[in-house]
Amino acid sequence: MKLISLDSLEPGKQLGRPIYNEKGTLLLGAGVAVSARYIRRLREMGYTSVYVHEKGYEDIEVTDVISDKTRMEAVSTISETFDSVRGSGPRSEKVALDRSKVSGVADKIVDDLVGSGDQIMDLIDLKSFDNYTFMHSVNVSVLTVLTAVNVGKFTSLELRDIAMAALLLDIGKAHIPIEIVQKKGRLNPDEFARMKKHTAIGYEILLHKSSMKPLIASVALQHHEYYNGSGYPNALAGDKIHAWSRYTALADVYDSLTSDRSYKRRLPPLVGLEYLKLGQGTHFDPTCLDQFVSNIAPYPAASTVLLSTGETAVVVANSTQKTDRPLVRVLTTPEGKEIEKPYEIDLAKEMEITIQSVQV
Numbered sequence: 001m002k003l004i005s006l007d008s009l010e011p012g013k014q015l016g017r018p019i020y021n022e023k024g025t026l027l028l029g030a031g032v033a034v035s036a037r038y039i040r041r042l043r044e045m046g047y048t049s050v051y052v053h054e055k056g057y058e059d060i061e062v063t064d065v066i067s068d069k070t071r072m073e074a075v076s077t078i079s080e081t082f083d084s085v086r087g088s089g090p091r092s093e094k095v096a097l098d099r100s101k102v103s104g105v106a107d108k109i110v111d112d113l114v115g116s117g118d119q120i121m122d123l124i125d126l127k128s129f130d131n132y133t134f135m136h137s138v139n140v141s142v143l144t145v146l147t148a149v150n151v152g153k154f155t156s157l158e159l160r161d162i163a164m165a166a167l168l169l170d171i172g173k174a175h176i177p178i179e180i181v182q183k184k185g186r187l188n189p190d191e192f193a194r195m196k197k198h199t200a201i202g203y204e205i206l207l208h209k210s211s212m213k214p215l216i217a218s219v220a221l222q223h224h225e226y227y228n229g230s231g232y233p234n235a236l237a238g239d240k241i242h243a244w245s246r247y248t249a250l251a252d253v254y255d256s257l258t259s260d261r262s263y264k265r266r267l268p269p270l271v272g273l274e275y276l277k278l279g280q281g282t283h284f285d286p287t288c289l290d291q292f293v294s295n296i297a298p299y300p301a302a303s304t305v306l307l308s309t310g311e312t313a314v315v316v317a318n319s320t321q322k323t324d325r326p327l328v329r330v331l332t333t334p335e336g337k338e339i340e341k342p343y344e345i346d347l348a349k350e351m352e353i354t355i356q357s358v359q360v
């Protein structure tokens with residue numbers, strides 16, 4: 001598999017990973033050969049890159065940390081949950097939130113992550129403008145639970161509750177006007193002020209209108225608080241922000257930075273991680289940040305990178321030991337000529353060679 005920019009996607013190429021809509025329904029399966037019409041549609045949807053099958057890259061696997069089935073079931077559950085909460089209206093005393101459905105899907109996320117041992121996030125969760133909200137909530141949950149599993153001090157019940165809290169962290173947006181939530185472009189100050197209310201609204205929905213545990217509701221309230229007290233809605237600082245919220249804040253910001261939005265292109269994982277590190281101790285709890293970044297491959301498999309030797313290479317595999325030193329396969333000479341017999345370099349062993357940049 002290879003990650004390529006949509007600009008270089010040509011008709012006839014086979015997709016490496018499936019494409020889903022905002023309801024978690026399959027639009028294009030892995031292996032489907034894309035037509036010019038599909039490519040146009042992908043561009044309209046806001047994709048800027050896709051995984052494709054490519055000769056010479058057959059053995060490069062992009063493995064998600066949870067199954068596609070679990071991920072899409074979670075997307076469809078969150079999509080339905082938003083629909084039913086929205087349907088209840090902001091003034092109703094109770095909302096129709098199916099708690100057992102959300103907890104069922106949270107269990108599956110935890111089971112997938114706990115069952116597969118030492119894992120690193122080695123793929124880019126590509127999203128479109130339409131499916132962003134729900135896929136984002138699911139990825140925040142996956143990244144938060146992945147971190148929590150690797151931290152190792154949470155019980156399975158706590159992991160399930162953390163997964164639920166992260167899935168529901170933006171549920172308050174169901175009661176924010178849809179034209180603000182789905183605005184294609186940056187929000188103006190008034191719109192942003194209304195958007196910020198999704199924290200308190202979410203807390204109210206979860207705690208009082210659907211009888212969720214207070215800790216789960218508190219993540220909806222606190223996930224935009226910053227470690228130095230400069231966040232919202234209550235300008236809480238340090239340990240006053242619950243640990244679950246400190247972890248979800250990292251996952252929330254990281255996934256949003258590395259996702260395509262209508263007003264910005266996604267950042268590669270390496271740059272997203274560097275951005276998080278700039279906020280160490282100010283926006284983010286330094287310990288939580290260290291724990292979070294160690295779960296993410298800065299150079300995910302199937303990405304093309306430029307080496308300090310001037311050669312280009314594709315990332316073959318990552319390990320949890322040295323996350324920034326993957327196994328790479330050299331494809332071109334420093335002059336850009338294709339190498340007839342590509343060879344591999346294990347950057348974890350060849351310490352004098354570094355990665356200069358990521359190309360897609």
Ligand SMILES: [Fe+2]
Nearest residue numbers: 169170223224
């Ligand atoms: Fe939020």
